[in-house]
Amino acid sequence: xxxxxxxxxxxxxxxxxxxxxxxxxxxxxxxxxxxxxxxxxxxxxxxxxxxxxxxxxxxxxxxxxxxxxxxxxxxxxxxxxxxxxxxxxxxxxxxxxxxxxxxxxxxxxxxxxxxxxxxxxxxxxxxxxxxxxxxxxxxxxxxxxxxxxxxxxxxxxxxxxxxxxxxxxxxxxxxxxxxxxxxxxxx
Numbered sequence: 554x555x556x557x558x559x560x561x562x563x564x565x566x567x568x569x570x571x572x573x574x575x576x577x578x579x580x581x582x583x584x585x586x587x588x589x590x591x592x593x594x595x596x597x598x599x600x601x602x603x604x605x606x607x608x609x610x611x612x613x614x615x616x617x618x619x620x621x622x623x624x625x626x627x628x629x630x631x632x633x634x635x636x637x638x639x640x641x642x643x644x645x646x647x648x649x650x651x652x653x654x655x656x657x658x659x660x661x662x663x664x665x666x667x668x669x670x671x672x673x674x675x676x677x678x679x680x681x682x683x684x685x686x687x688x689x690x691x692x693x694x695x696x697x698x699x700x701x702x703x704x705x706x707x708x709x710x711x712x713x714x715x716x717x718x719x720x721x722x723x724x725x726x727x728x729x730x731x732x733x734x735x736x737x738x739x740x
Contacts, residue, residue: 612637695732702728 556562557569564570605617606627613631624633702725 609641698732699729702732 554563554565555569557564557572560569560571562569562571607616607618607620607623609619609621609623610617611619611626611629611631612633613626614629616626616628618626618628619633622638625631626633
């Protein structure tokens, strides 16, 4: 026999039954405080399932108490004839067909949207590639033009003195600025 000093009792087995009950009580209080909305929803769902234990609505009492192909309602004891079940099956088939059509429509909408996104992505990729190629061509053309202008400038500067060289360098920077501006225009 074990002894619990908290409750001043002797008990067999482990743990103390009163300590165990207190722990369960604390857990229940914490769960209730933490999930009051969930508890209320669960209680409502439980009440609904208790009042409506079946899958189909009874044509007499209007509770959802009938199981498939039942001949009598368990709540109101009303007789269910075969015509009712034929109507139910027709409604179920129509609902299944409507859902199937809706799924197919959604699938076609999703496929069309995916194709549109693919086309847009391909177009954006082509445009980016074209911009990259255009930039590369303009950069190469700018470099070549710069070397040509530099060569011409060097030939031209050989004829002049120091002041004239300063003016020549100024002209060189002006030409480079113009070429840069032209490159910006084509971008």
